[in-house]
Amino acid sequence: MNLRVWLLLLGAVAIMSFAAMVLVVVPAALLTEVKPSPGLEPYTASEASGRGVYIREGCMYCHSQQVRDTTITTDEARGWGRPSVPGDYVYDAPHQLGTMRTGPDLMNVGARLPDRRWQLLHLYQPRAVVPWSIMPSFPYLFEVKAQAGPDDEVVTVPPAWAPESGVVVAGPEAVALVDYLLSLDHTQPLAPTEATPRAR
Numbered sequence: 612m613n614l615r616v617w618l619l620l621l622g623a624v625a626i627m628s629f630a631a632m633v634l635v636v637v638p639a640a641l642l643t644e645v646k647p648s649p650g651l652e653p654y655t656a657s658e659a660s661g662r663g664v665y666i667r668e669g670c671m672y673c674h675s676q677q678v679r680d681t682t683i684t685t686d687e688a689r690g691w692g693r694p695s696v697p698g699d700y701v702y703d704a705p706h707q708l709g710t711m712r713t714g715p716d717l718m719n720v721g722a723r724l725p726d727r728r729w730q731l732l733h734l735y736q737p738r739a740v741v742p743w744s745i746m747p748s749f750p751y752l753f754e755v756k757a758q759a760g761p762d763d764e765v766v767t768v769p770p771a772w773a774p775e776s777g778v779v780v781a782g783p784e785a786v787a788l789v790d791y792l793l794s795l796d797h798t799q800p801l802a803p804t805e806a807t808p809r810a811r
């Protein structure tokens with residue numbers, strides 16, 4: 612091979628190595644030092660399994676989990692919580708940042724809507740609580756039983772949406788999913804050093 616080909620190859624390798632350093636190696640090294648945000652606990656077994664349901668059902672395609680900075684958006688003014696920081700995601704692999712906001716951001720939905728019964732009914736039939744909602748219903752996460760057992764979480768469904776007979780009880784996946792949703796609370800204030808540079 613002549614010199615020009617060698618130079619071309621060398622240039623290509625140099626560019627690829629530089630890109631790998633800047634885009635992969637350096638960010639990975641920086642992220643190893645990230646500490647959990649104040650008050651953030653690892654997921655319980657049920658919350659973690661609910662997170663699996665969240666991923667499987669594709670909630671991320673309509674809901675983000677990232678409150679963007681106040682200097683560039685109105686996220687905080689909408690009541691979605693303080694701007695998110697890397698420490699909010701230490702227990703999330705893969706994270707559910709999302710790109711679409713067909714529905715509201717869910718980063719702090721557990722703090723905003725802490726009522727289990729509301730969450731269960733909303734998953735069973737969103738239009739039973741928000742008449743204009745375009746969110747899909749998830750009735751297959753629930754069971755219709757003739758009579759509720761002692762450990763069952765009964766969902767009080769308004770007559771318009773209730774089955775003809777029997778009671779609606781939350782299935783194990785609905786229970787886990789609501790446990791996960793209620794765990795989404797990143798509202799604890801940050802120490803000044805942890806806030807994003809823009810927010811300071």
Ligand code: HEC
Pocket residue numbers: 664665668669670671672673674713714715717720723724737738741743744745746747749788792
């Ligand atoms: C096709 C888009 C779409 C999908 C998929 C979707 N949602 Fe929604 N979601 C919405 C819309 C629109 C709203 C606002 C209206 C309402 O409250 O129903 C909403 C509202 C919500 C709210 C209330 C948030 C608030 O601040 O009022 C929760 C909680 C929620 N969704 C959870 C979920 C979960 C969990 C899943 C997956 C199992 C899911 N969503 C899937 C569109 C969607």
